[in-house]
Amino acid sequence: MDFECLHYSLGLAAGNGLTLRSEHRAYNFVSLNSLNCMDWHLLPSATESMIADVALAAQGRFTGDPSQEYKHTEMRIKGEGDDATEEEVKVNEASRLATTVSNIDKDASVVPRGAFTKSPCGNMQTNRSFGGLDPVEAVKLCNYLHLRELVNLKKKSILEMSHLNPAIDSLDPLSEDVPKGSWSLQLEGGGTVCILHSLLWLGLTFFHVPQTPQHGHIYMGDRLMNLDLPFML
Numbered sequence: 001m002d003f004e005c006l007h008y009s010l011g012l013a014a015g016n017g018l019t020l021r022s023e024h025r026a027y028n029f030v031s032l033n034s035l036n037c038m039d040w041h042l043l044p045s046a047t048e049s050m051i052a053d054v055a056l057a058a059q060g061r062f063t064g065d066p067s068q069e070y071k072h073t074e075m076r077i078k079g080e081g082d083d084a085t086e087e088e089v090k091v092n093e094a095s096r097l098a099t100t101v102s103n104i105d106k107d108a109s110v111v112p113r114g115a116f117t118k119s120p121c122g123n124m125q126t127n128r129s130f131g132g133l134d135p136v137e138a139v140k141l142c143n144y145l146h147l148r149e150l151v152n153l154k155k156k157s158i159l160e161m162s163h164l165n166p167a168i169d170s171l172d173p174l175s176e177d178v179p180k181g182s183w184s185l186q187l188e189g190g191g192t193v194c195i196l197h198s199l200l201w202l203g204l205t206f207f208h209v210p211q212t213p214q215h216g217h218i219y220m221g222d223r224l225m226n227l228d229l230p231f232m233l
Helices: 003-009 021-026 049-057 093-108
Strands: 033-036 040-041 067-078 086-090 110-111 116-118 124-126 145-147 183-188 194-198 203-209 217-218
Touching: 003 124, 049 067, 049 086, 049 093, 067 093, 093 217, 110 194, 110 217
Parallel strands: none
Antiparallel strands: 033 040, 067 086, 110 145, 116 124, 183 194, 194 203, 203 217
């Protein structure tokens, strides 16, 4: 199989004879983890309650043991009066990993502008006619978008959205991330490849080859968010 068409061939899921719809590919990811690169296991989906529990209990670096438990005890008042009960929150490392992967996807999963389009039904789908960004446009941070549910675009007024194309500008641009300067955009290979580095999740790198549909990202880091970023800028 030609590597240039591999990205489009992933639309067919080889499980149970089902076809994964494009809007599901856009937002719903399947995450696997392995300790030996031979045996792979499905990570649980990160829920709101799981994310809240991990934020409370999980501290420090990962241990590499999926069964490792993190505990946190806090006082919670139930009902009226001074009645307070101690509640212990427990999460294992597998849940912490699933939450971290979900957070990285939300903060740093990137696509070039135009790689995905929004159908009249409101579904996100792969733009099969996408031929890559122009070299001039490829060096502008505003032409790279978050592959996630809308966050910032919903807060814009009609006047601010008047210059946007509803079909391809339906995702949040990286240029509006807070704090400003959380992305580093560079040209490599004699200006033939655009490289984006996330300063919020150190170790995440995105690439795009202008005038081609080739793009992708990889994360190789310690799985800890860079909370010192506001003081580094």
